[in-house]
Amino acid sequence: MTLTVRKIHAATVIAVALSACASTPPPRDDLDRARTAIEQAAPARGYDEYLLAQGRLRQAEAAFGERKYALASELAFESELAAKLAEARARAAARRAEVEARMAENAALRAQLLGREGRR
Numbered sequence: 393m394t395l396t397v398r399k400i401h402a403a404t405v406i407a408v409a410l411s412a413c414a415s416t417p418p419p420r421d422d423l424d425r426a427r428t429a430i431e432q433a434a435p436a437r438g439y440d441e442y443l444l445a446q447g448r449l450r451q452a453e454a455a456f457g458e459r460k461y462a463l464a465s466e467l468a469f470e471s472e473l474a475a476k477l478a479e480a481r482a483r484a485a486a487r488r489a490e491v492e493a494r495m496a497e498n499a500a501l502r503a504q505l506l507g508r509e510g511r512r
Contacts, residue, residue, distance in 0.1 A: 419465035423452060426468040429475035436475075436482035445474035 426449050436442045452467035 416461040416465070418456065418461055419452075419468055422465045422468035422472075423449070423456060426452065426471035426475065429472040429479075433475040433479035433482070436478035439478040439481050441474045441478035441481065445471045445478060447471075448474060 426445070430442075430445050430449060433442055433445065448467045448471035452464045452471060455461075455464035455467060
């Protein structure tokens, strides 16, 4: 090997080693997204997923405080997903109740209409 090839090889090894030692950047944006998702899911407070989202966010904040950024990022992501799921379940339940109310209203109107036809 020539001296130039050795230098290139050494520089590559050093660069790879340094990149492996580089720390994960603090996941501030991940934590902010999780907090926002939890705020938006406030109507879903009674759902298990909402409680899970809050718990994962607390764990993520603790990991962030301990500078375990990769773990904090993962937990924040889980928190965000759980909050969004809770929000979706709450919306679905509200729509389901709306449909049931309309069905009951339609049944009452149908019964009223049929009752009038029977009197003629």
